[in-house]
Amino acid sequence: GENVEQHPSTLSVQEGDSAVIKCTYSDSASNYFPWYKQELGKGPQLIIDIRSNVGEKKDQRIAVTLNKTAKHFSLHITETQPEDSAVYFCAAADDYKLSFGAGTTVTVRA
Amino acid sequence: EAGVAQSPRYKIIEKRQSVAFWCNPISGHATLYWYQQILGQGPKLLIQFQNNGVVDDSQLPKDRFSAERLKGVDSTLKIQPAKLEDSAVYLCASSPTEGSLAYTFGSGTRLTVV
Numbered sequence A: 001g002e003n004v005e006q007h008p009s010t011l012s013v014q015e016g017d018s019a020v021i022k023c024t025y026s027d028s029a030s031n032y033f034p035w036y037k038q039e040l041g042k043g044p045q046l047i048i049d050i051r052s053n054v055g056e057k058k059d060q061r062i063a064v065t066l067n068k069t070a071k072h073f074s075l076h077i078t079e080t081q082p083e084d085s086a087v088y089f090c091a092a093a094d095d096y097k098l099s100f101g102a103g104t105t106v107t108v109r110a
Numbered sequence B: 001e002a003g004v005a006q007s008p009r010y011k012i013i014e015k016r017q018s019v020a021f022w023c024n025p026i027s028g029h030a031t032l033y034w035y036q037q038i039l040g041q042g043p044k045l046l047i048q049f050q051n052n053g054v055v056d057d058s059q060l061p062k063d064r065f066s067a068e069r070l071k072g073v074d075s076t077l078k079i080q081p082a083k084l085e086d087s088a089v090y091l092c093a094s095s096p097t098e099g100s101l102a103y104t105f106g107s108g109t110r111l112t113v114v
Helices: none
Strands: A004-005 A010-014 A019-025 A032-038 A043-053 A056-059 A062-067 A072-077 A086-094 A097-102 A104-109 B004-005 B010-013 B019-025 B033-035 B046-048 B054-057 B063-068 B075-079 B088-095 B107-112
Touching: A004 A086, A010 A019, A019 A086, A032 A062, A043 A056, A043 A062, A043 B010, A072 A086, A072 B054, A097 B046, B004 B088, B010 B019, B019 B088, B033 B075, B046 B063, B046 B075, B075 B088
Parallel strands: A010 A104, B010 B107
Antiparallel strands: A004 A019, A019 A072, A032 A043, A032 A086, A056 A062, A062 A072, A086 A097, A086 A104, B004 B019, B019 B075, B033 B046, B033 B088, B046 B054, B063 B075, B088 B107
16 A cells, blocks of 8 residues: 655744655555645645646645655745644545655744 | 534543544535544544445454444444544545545544543
């Protein structure tokens, strides 16, 4: 089955700086790579996703890059704000099944 | 649209007791998932339903866990008997159709087994 590794496990950044989270996956059949944000006491919420036929995708301050050859993808958050503090999960999927990374706790210092 | 509803929000039980969780997916969503999220880890799929049929239950510990989705709408997940290692958040998610990865998650039920 798919194995997704996520780094770092914790990340502390100064407000206004950028944050980068990296994930690697094992199954070359995976073709969908979403990122979820989970706030305390809530379920994961999809923030951005990318498919295997695209190398990069942006949505305002958030961007995701994918390197299929190396089997890794990354989440970039620019101009971080206090409300970006949360746990972020990457995931990889083949046709229907999502496999999640272990999560990154991001803390934005004011 | 209303989100995925789960209850209860919290549950504390003793080991060897039984417990049940309930999920009401987004109206019209055919596919329903139960995930287990142990503290400090990512969610792990337990079971996937398409309407009221099971698509994937390969990760469900069937000696103690069971799930059903009668009438293809609400779903219940049961643990009997519970073990200490079952302490986790149980997340329900739904998506519009089989093969759609546009998941919407509920807020989860936090289970503590003592």
